[in-house]
Amino acid sequence: MxxxxxxxxxxxxxxxxxxxxxxxxxxxxxxxxxxxxxxxxxxxxxxxxxxxxxxxxxxxxxxxxxxxxxxxxxxxxxxxxxxxxxxxxxxxxxxxxxxxxxxxxxxxxxxxxxxxxxxxxxxxxxxxxxxxxxxxxxxxxxxxxxxxxxxxxxxxxxxxxxxxxxxxxxxxxxxxxxxxxxxxxxxxxxxxxxxxxxxxxxxxxGTKPIELYNKERVSQVTKEITKRVMENPLSRDLRELGTLAVVRPFYEAGCLPSYNWTTGYFKEGENLTAETYNKTILKKTIGCYACPIRCKRVVEINESDLQVDPSYGGPEYETITSLGSSCGISDLKYIAKANELCNKYTMDTISTGMAIAFAMQCFQEGLLTKEDTGGIELTFSNKEAMLKMVEKIAHRDGLGDLLAEGSYLAAQKIGKGSEKFIHQVKKQEIPMHDPRLKIGVGLQYALADYGADHMKAAHDTYFKDKDSYGIKEMKGLGILEPVSPTDIGQNKVTLFKILDTYWSLLDTLGVCDFGYVPRSVGTMEELLEIICSTTGWKTTWFEFMKVGERSINMARVFNCREGFTTKDDTLPEVFYQNFKGGPLEGKFAINKEDFEKALKLRYELMGWNPDSGIPTSAKLIELGLDWLIEEIG
Amino acid sequence: MKIMKISIVLEGYLKDKYSFSPIELNYSKAVTIHKILEEAKISSADIFFIKVEDSLVKEDYFVRKSCKIKLFPIIGGG
Structure with a gap:
């Protein structure tokens, strides 16, 4: 073998x-x-x-x-x-x-x-x-x-x-x-x-060693990357502030998802920043197997009225926002407690937070009453109510039973116009990066096979300038020119086809996006070296990109045969509107027509029918997936 | 001639990369943010948001009076 x-x-x-x-x-x-x-x-x-x-x-x-x-x-x-x-x-x-x-x-x-x-x-x-x-x-x-x-x-x-x-x-x-x-x-x-x-x-x-073709070379490359992890501000930032580093820029710019995406302006955002987190609840940072970056947070709270067990880690950015500002909550201790509960019960914090935020908006608009909530005053900013709802969802109790179905199905049941309060793609709740400022992220939300996901490709910001890290390090993939984060033209679509393929490859190889370009310091050359030295295979980036493309097409075929169409590659309506409140008031709505043109171009670039979004037989044959041709008819 | 004192505050990993915060520059006439970044030797590639006092601006913004400029780093996912 x-x-x-x-x-x-x-x-x-x-x-x-x-x-x-x-x-x-x-x-x-x-x-x-x-x-x-x-x-x-x-x-x-x-x-x-x-x-x-x-x-x-x-x-x-x-x-x-x-x-x-x-x-x-x-x-x-x-x-x-x-x-x-x-x-x-x-x-x-x-x-x-x-x-x-x-x-x-x-x-x-x-x-x-x-x-x-x-x-x-x-x-x-x-x-x-x-x-x-x-x-x-x-x-x-x-x-x-x-x-x-x-x-x-x-x-x-x-x-x-x-x-x-x-x-x-x-x-x-x-x-x-x-x-x-x-x-x-x-x-x-x-x-x-x-x-x-x-x-x-x-x-x-398991006690058996994993056999590597050239253990010494893997070890050498590992040492080189590890040394740079310690020296590079980008990777040091991941350890020092974690993913929470984005809170301050988003809060000060006015694009921190708040009150169920009704605004990006959250007055109490200072309470949610990485600096506040580090000063108040952070116990330590930890890492994964063999990783020197140590981006993960562990928190501990021991107060008379609230305790958070450090065994369950600590909230990351998505959690701080979904269970925090999206619900109008700025108390880190309560968000940390909600995170602990989600981790004890095993619930996705993004979907949990967004389901609760949806319910809060319904309550405020009178579509849900205290009779529906079991007496809970489920208004935005009610942190005790938020914690109660986490419990209720996990145990399918009362309104929790409805929200446990996900916000999409919950809105179908509630009706009364509540559908306009959900923000989802393919029924998965939107994560906490606003695509109005990073339109490539929006493309990925719409196209991700498994519903809206902020980790489907690197974000636009790494490619905005000729000296951007992504431009400098990824020329080997044909990424030569910068593209503005708010650009939605052909250059952006082409860029994101490459980035989607690259990150699909990383997901196929077992690699963390936080270890390698453009998010961190490991280079493409080092990644190639590690793979060749692990397997003994003489491989190249050409083969790798085909591997990434293969997995994207397999997922597309799976979804096509489940009945998904181009109608499911969408963005929530909120992103076709300008920001409300704060420094970005009245700006940055995504142009729907331009976005739909971009999707169509993306289908063509992928070798898919531009109208149906279905991979062509030729594309499947090219990728060694001819056995899937009969699946798409 | 009135001198404008520009104070640059770096956020996030910019503090680490550029090893100082804040820095102060003086100008005798209006100057663009782009020029200020050039003189402070801060790469645009590292900057996502720029705030002059409470307003978000772009690099072509002309600074005409003493103020604080906050620079926020590029943001990825996670």
């Missing part, structure tokens, strides 16, 4: 409790590499269209990749895929932490689960040995308690555990999956799929 891989994929049927190990040939790995592409391969091969996401016929796939677990920086990641319970489209989320590398060391390149157990179970994988263990005693328990019990049962503190909390068990449509309490396969409701299979956790222990 190729270096960097174990050569083994576990297939497990939770209905029959039978499993088998597949040993794919090298050509399979050379074509799909791992991560999202490997997951999509099995979803397309083994799942019928129109499968109910919460039925036993949905697959739930855990796929690290060739680079997962190498000692190089920012390579701890693995993908979880399934048909999403929130969107009904391709569902996918990547996570860092420690679980992915442990699975590789345990001797597996992926786990493909299907079926559903009749009683709760957890999977125990110990250096290649597979056991299905009873988990009835764990069902209903939060993630911290579950992790403790499993480690005690298995008598090994070094076991790594990926699991769901009560929200996943309760099939909250945006429930997620966590490993080691702090690292999330965050979006798309993959935790609900896991809950539907009554699969509580997957515990992994």
């Amino acid at each position: 190729s270096y960097g891989y174990t050569g083994s994929i576990l297939h497990l049927d939770l209905s029959s409790k039978k499993y088998w190990i597949e040993h794919p040939p090298e050509t399979f790995y050379r074509t799909y590499w791992g991560g999202r592409a490997l997951g999509l391969y099995y979803m397309l091969k083994e799942m019928k269209p129109k499968t109910d996401p919460l039925s036993p016929d949905n697959l739930l796939i855990f796929a690290p990749s060739v680079l997962t677990g190498t000692p190089a920086p920012a390579m701890p990641r693995y993908t979880v895929c399934a048909k999403s319970s929130l969107t009904g489209a391709e569902g996918e989320a990547e996570a860092g932490g420690w679980w992915g590398p442990e699975l590789k060391k345990a001797g597996l390149d992926a786990i493909i689960t299907k079926g559903a157990s009749t009683t709760p179970v957890y999977l125990w994988i110990n250096d290649g040995k597979v056991e299905i263990k009873a988990a009835t005693h764990l069902w209903g328990k939060d993630t911290g308690t579950t992790q403790k019990i499993i480690k005690e049962e298995l008598a090994d503190d070094k076991v790594r555990i990926a699991q769901i909390g009560p929200a996943g068990e309760n099939l909250v449509r945006f429930a997620n999956i966590v490993n080691e309490l702090k690292h999330f396969n965050g979006r798309n409701g993959l935790g609900a799929v896991m809950g539907s299979k009554k699969l509580k956790a997957i515990a992994v222990r």
Whole structure:
């Protein structure tokens, strides 16, 4: 088998409790590499269209990749895929932490689960040995308690555990999956799929080394990147301020998503800045497997009326905004508490925050009453109410049961014009970067196969100037000229086709976007060197970009056969309006006609029919995906 | 001739990269932000937002009186 891989994929049927190990040939790995592409391969091969996401016929796939677990920086990641319970489209989320590398060391390149157990179970994988263990005693328990019990049962503190909390068990449509309490396969409701299979956790222990073709060269490149991580302001900023670094610029510019996207102006924004966070609630920063950047936050609060357990990490930017300013809340302690609850119960903080913000707006507009909320005064800025709603959603209690369906379905049920208060793409709630100032981000929101996602491509800001970091470092991909962040012309569309392909590749390889250009200091040349030295394959960026393109097209085909069309590649209406309030008042509305032209051009650049958005047969043949031609008719 | 005192405040990783904050420059006549950045040796590539007092401006903005200029760095996702 190729270096960097174990050569083994576990297939497990939770209905029959039978499993088998597949040993794919090298050509399979050379074509799909791992991560999202490997997951999509099995979803397309083994799942019928129109499968109910919460039925036993949905697959739930855990796929690290060739680079997962190498000692190089920012390579701890693995993908979880399934048909999403929130969107009904391709569902996918990547996570860092420690679980992915442990699975590789345990001797597996992926786990493909299907079926559903009749009683709760957890999977125990110990250096290649597979056991299905009873988990009835764990069902209903939060993630911290579950992790403790499993480690005690298995008598090994070094076991790594990926699991769901009560929200996943309760099939909250945006429930997620966590490993080691702090690292999330965050979006798309993959935790609900896991809950539907009554699969509580997957515990992994591995002691086998991951074989590298040229260990010394990988080690050398690692040292070079690590040295620069310590020296470079961009990566030091990630450690010092984390993703919270964006709060101050957004708040001062007046584009911090606030009050359910009704304004970008949040008067109390100073309370949410990274500097305030560091002074008040931050305990320490931590990293993922072998990563020197250490961008993750851990917070602790020990007050008489509110405590936050540092075991659950700490809120990042998206959480600060979705559960903070989007709900009109500026108290970091309450936001940290909400984050802790979401992490204990396993819920996507973006969707949770946006669902609550939606409900708050409905309440303020009189579309929901205290009778609907169970007596809660669900107004913007009511931080106690926000915390109560987090609990109610996780446990599907009262109004929480409705919001647990996601804001899109909740609005369908509430009616009365509440639909205009939701902000989603493909039923997934919009993340917290305003595309009116970064239109490429907007293109990606509209086009992302799995619903609006801010991590589908690098952001426009890295390419705005001839001296921009992205322009200087990514010329090898044909990125030669700067493009303004608010440009929506052909140069922007072309740029983002390249960036989408590049980040899809990173998601296929198990690489964190925070480790490499343009977000951080690792270069494209170093990435290539690491891959060649890991696998022994003589490969190039040409092959890599084809790998990225392959996964995008596979996801597109999956969605086409589920009935998604170009009508689903949209932006919420709010972005076609000017900013309201603050320094950006009256400016920066995206021109809808220009945006739709940009989408059409993007389809053509991808080799898709410009009217239907469906990949052409020629494009599929070019990418070795001719076996998908019959899927698109 | 009245001298304009321009105070530059750097936010985020700009503080680290340019190793100073604030910096003060003096001008005897109106000057663009672009010129000020050039003289302070701060690259436009690193700047996303510019604020002059409470207003957001672009690099072609003419500064005509003493003021504080805040520079905010480029922002990625995460």
